[in-house]
Amino acid sequence: MSTLQENTVPARQRTTRAAVHRRLHPTVIVYLALVALLVVGSVLVGLRGEVLLDQNGILNILTRATALGLVAIGQTMVILTGSLDLSVAYLVGLTSLIAAQTMAGQDGMILPGVLLALAVAAGVGLVNGLVITVLKAHAFIATLGVALILRGYLEDNYTGPAGDVPRAFQHLGYDRIGPVPVAALLMLAVAALAWWYLTRTRPGYHMYAVGGDIEVARLSGVRTRRTIVTAHVLCSVAAGLAGIYLASRLGSGAPYVGTDAGYDLESIAAVVLGGTLLAGGRGGIAGTIGGVLILATLDTTFDALEVDPFFKDVVRGVVLVTAVALYARRMTANRAHGRLT
Amino acid sequence: MTTGTTTSVRLTGITKSFLGVPVLHGVDLELRGGEVHAVMGENGAGKSTLLKVLAGVHKPDSGSIEVDGGEVSFASPTDAQRAGIAIIHQEFTLLPHRSVAENVYLGREPVRRMQVDRRRMIADTRELLDWLGEEGIDPADPVSALSVAQRQVVEIVKALSTDARVLGMDEPTAALADHEVELLYDLVRRLRERGIAILYVSHRMREVFDLSDRITVLKDGQLVTCAPTSELTSEDLVRHMVGRDLGEYYPDRATPDDLGPVRLALRGAGNARVRDLNLEVRAGEIVGLAGLQGSGRSAVARAVFGVEPFTRGAMEVDGSARRVTRPRTAVRLGIALVTEDRKGDGLALRQSVRDNTLLVRRAALRGARSRVKSDLSALLDKVNVVARSEHQEVRFLSGGNQQKVVLAKWLAVEPTVLLIDEPTRGIDVGAKRAVHEMLRDLARRGVAVLMISSELPELIGMSDRILVMHDGAPAGELPAGASEGAVMALATGHGIGEVA
Numbered sequence: 001m002s003t004l005q006e007n008t009v010p011a012r013q014r015t016t017r018a019a020v021h022r023r024l025h026p027t028v029i030v031y032l033a034l035v036a037l038l039v040v041g042s043v044l045v046g047l048r049g050e051v052l053l054d055q056n057g058i059l060n061i062l063t064r065a066t067a068l069g070l071v072a073i074g075q076t077m078v079i080l081t082g083s084l085d086l087s088v089a090y091l092v093g094l095t096s097l098i099a100a101q102t103m104a105g106q107d108g109m110i111l112p113g114v115l116l117a118l119a120v121a122a123g124v125g126l127v128n129g130l131v132i133t134v135l136k137a138h139a140f141i142a143t144l145g146v147a148l149i150l151r152g153y154l155e156d157n158y159t160g161p162a163g164d165v166p167r168a169f170q171h172l173g174y175d176r177i178g179p180v181p182v183a184a185l186l187m188l189a190v191a192a193l194a195w196w197y198l199t200r201t202r203p204g205y206h207m208y209a210v211g212g213d214i215e216v217a218r219l220s221g222v223r224t225r226r227t228i229v230t231a232h233v234l235c236s237v238a239a240g241l242a243g244i245y246l247a248s249r250l251g252s253g254a255p256y257v258g259t260d261a262g263y264d265l266e267s268i269a270a271v272v273l274g275g276t277l278l279a280g281g282r283g284g285i286a287g288t289i290g291g292v293l294i295l296a297t298l299d300t301t302f303d304a305l306e307v308d309p310f311f312k313d314v315v316r317g318v319v320l321v322t323a324v325a326l327y328a329r330r331m332t333a334n335r336a337h338g339r340l341t
Numbered sequence: 342m343t344t345g346t347t348t349s350v351r352l353t354g355i356t357k358s359f360l361g362v363p364v365l366h367g368v369d370l371e372l373r374g375g376e377v378h379a380v381m382g383e384n385g386a387g388k389s390t391l392l393k394v395l396a397g398v399h400k401p402d403s404g405s406i407e408v409d410g411g412e413v414s415f416a417s418p419t420d421a422q423r424a425g426i427a428i429i430h431q432e433f434t435l436l437p438h439r440s441v442a443e444n445v446y447l448g449r450e451p452v453r454r455m456q457v458d459r460r461r462m463i464a465d466t467r468e469l470l471d472w473l474g475e476e477g478i479d480p481a482d483p484v485s486a487l488s489v490a491q492r493q494v495v496e497i498v499k500a501l502s503t504d505a506r507v508l509g510m511d512e513p514t515a516a517l518a519d520h521e522v523e524l525l526y527d528l529v530r531r532l533r534e535r536g537i538a539i540l541y542v543s544h545r546m547r548e549v550f551d552l553s554d555r556i557t558v559l560k561d562g563q564l565v566t567c568a569p570t571s572e573l574t575s576e577d578l579v580r581h582m583v584g585r586d587l588g589e590y591y592p593d594r595a596t597p598d599d600l601g602p603v604r605l606a607l608r609g610a611g612n613a614r615v616r617d618l619n620l621e622v623r624a625g626e627i628v629g630l631a632g633l634q635g636s637g638r639s640a641v642a643r644a645v646f647g648v649e650p651f652t653r654g655a656m657e658v659d660g661s662a663r664r665v666t667r668p669r670t671a672v673r674l675g676i677a678l679v680t681e682d683r684k685g686d687g688l689a690l691r692q693s694v695r696d697n698t699l700l701v702r703r704a705a706l707r708g709a710r711s712r713v714k715s716d717l718s719a720l721l722d723k724v725n726v727v728a729r730s731e732h733q734e735v736r737f738l739s740g741g742n743q744q745k746v747v748l749a750k751w752l753a754v755e756p757t758v759l760l761i762d763e764p765t766r767g768i769d770v771g772a773k774r775a776v777h778e779m780l781r782d783l784a785r786r787g788v789a790v791l792m793i794s795s796e797l798p799e800l801i802g803m804s805d806r807i808l809v810m811h812d813g814a815p816a817g818e819l820p821a822g823a824s825e826g827a828v829m830a831l832a833t834g835h836g837i838g839e840v841a
Contacts, residue, residue, distance in 0.1 A: 200456045212436035221419035221448035282438040
């Protein structure tokens with residue numbers, strides 16, 4: 001009997017400690033940081049006699065967050081699965097062009113334009129996924145290769161904006177309810193759907209499992225290839241949505257709209273800032289949206305303060321590195337507590 | 342009671358090669374419901390491969406698998422699961438960041454209205470845990486919050502949750518402390534009473550005799566014998582496995598003449614995990630460090646080595662007071678640590694035998710000491726590593742050979758104090774004996790050895806003295822050849838008088 005107790009007592013203590021850590025989940029930290037940032041930003045902007053979170057400010061933050069948010073939602077899925085997608089930025093540009101050129105100013109072509117753009121996006125995701133799972137190329141190289149192919153295509157065929165988005169479809173980019181753009185609400189709806197998918201459905205569970213340990217997942221009967229391919233298809237479709245949204249805002253397609261905004265690295269930054277492990281298996285959509293909002297708020301605040309762009313990038317870099325270092329510390333602390341002797 | 346039931350699974354003439362290297366030749370194996378069938382053999386004998394064939398992880402090159410008389414072919418672990426076969430693998434197959442219930446039902450999550458039915462998953466997991474008498478584990482807790490023994494329970498629950506009628510266990514006790522092994526025994530017996538066929542792969546002689554009804558011995562991928570346990574003796578088994586008699590199990594202990602100066606001394610040392618440590622280890626001596634899991638055994642070694650340094654008291658190495666706050670300092674003082682987690686902490690699995698062996702020497706020593714005193718092949722010969730070449734990646738070696746590479750890595754820097762945690766965990770009889778002899782040989786050549794082991798026969802057979810830890814502090818010291826009862830009494834916090 002005493003031997004039994006020897007084992008269970010420390011185990012219970014460990015469990016309680018784990019519970020405490022869970023309450024201070026990275027997602028909570030992200031949103032606390034966002035609130036802190038909004039407060040500090042408001043004060044700094046307030047010192048100049050302006051208001052950060054006025055109608056315009058909120059609109060600004062949410063507009064910035066929309067396209068990046070869509071890309072980052074997809075990126076979250078692939079990163080959770082233990083993969084990565086560097087091709088999203090070019091894909092955003094490509095899909096904006098496909099949508100705008102198919103629509104060619106005609107209202108009747110809106111739906112075909114959207115569907116075609118999404119289908120092409122899904123195809124690119126399928127290629128990414130298959131190159132990674134069947135040819136067993138590392139995700140970094142595989143998606144970099146696909147990114148280069150997309151770039152080649154764009155450079156060869158486009159010199160500038162092309163296509164024409166009908167006025168009716170531009171409402172998607174500009175309509176708003178009070179200070180809240182409709183597109184931002186749609187982005188949040190996509191986020192909610194992705195959150196549900198990841199946390200409530202079997203394929204979502206399997207993404208966490210594959211990212212956590214692909215061999216464990218395989219031995220447990222998870223179809224690992226299918227899981228990775230699915231994640232890539234969904235990621236690319238999310239990038240396609242971003243491309244379509246940007247086409248509606250710009251009124252046309254633009255080949256470098258994705259790369260100019262740096263959506264490839266920016267989306268990875270948002271995901272990691274949101275507390276998802278770059279190695280996969282842990283994290284989620286809620287954190288990512290927090291990360292996206294932090295990046296958008298930083299940009300809006302800096303614009304309001306008219307900060308020099310170089311300084312802006314320095315601060316963003318510092319924020320990102322600090323966040324990751326913070327999570328890494330917590331992970332080590334957790335591991336030390338979970339450790340046996 | 343153990344025979345007469347229907348045959349559950351029959352493997353006939355199983356052959357399997359990897360990259361042209363044959364691992365199994367024409368092996369037959371029969372598993373009956375309500376029977377524990379042990380499979381024994383040295384490293385590389387093909388036990389794990391056989392188990393993986395049964396589990397649908399590997400497809401055999403030839404041979405047939407029959408379940409309840411019908412021939413089957415498994416394309417994946419899922420196929421085997423559907424046929425009622427579940428395997429508990431040697432390495433833990435749990436995701437630390439996911440909850441117990443999510444792990445148990447991984448790949449088979451119940452779905453209700455398009456969603457994973459989390460409530461049912463948790464309820465079913467709890468039911469299984471209750472049935473095993475493990476109410477202490479909460480199905481909603483992440484696995485990272487559980488102890489090693491609890492993780493093993495989760496592994497078993499995971500296997501049971503598939504309604505398995507055939508359960509394969511690969512070295513199930515490798516990660517457990519002695520008192521936890523008893524709990525596992527109970528569990529295995531209960532499973533047998535329920536009519537489940539159990540394939541039990543183990544290196545531990547005692548376990549196999551305690552638990553099994555039949556024993557199959559493999560050597561070099563071939564079936565040597567299959568006989569009822571009652572008709573075999575441990576000498577028979579060892580002979581079948583290694584093809585020779587091993588004779589006396591442990592090397593001779595140190596005589597007073599062998600002992601040299603004190604190499605490592607702790608005086609009232611402690612940190613967050615351990616306290617009040619007073620300990621001297623002399624050159625030529627093997628001191629055993631015993632204790633239950635969580636008693637601070639490994640924490641002592643980690644503290645001496647500077648992983649989680651001592652914060653109180655003093656530590657002396659070769660007579661001078663030293664503060665070791667980093668492993669690098671420890672290495673340069675001549676201290677070596679062979680950790681209990683060979684794959685996690687001991688080896689760079691994807692690097693070659695050569696790179697692993699030279700790892701410490703390259704990393705920590707400079708100048709004259711880093712220059713090769715004995716060349717690499719001599720080192721590898723000394724520890725008798727069996728590898729295709731020194732360029733083979735260590736992940737392809739058997740557990741025993743991996744452990745030998747870890748030892749070679751440290752011998753390359755000629756340590757004077759060797760801390761070794763679970764020296765023979767998960768390695769076979771032949772390699773075990775080789776490791777034991779190596780440790781004694783090192784001691785004879787003036788190394789002070791501090792050996793941690795949860796295997797009591799090993800601890801008692803090897804140690805010149807035994808220090809027993811309980812709850813982070815020393816509970817007492819026992820002389821060479823103390824009884825298992827005496828060690829357990831101290832380890833569980835009883836006075837010696839209470840347990841005969």
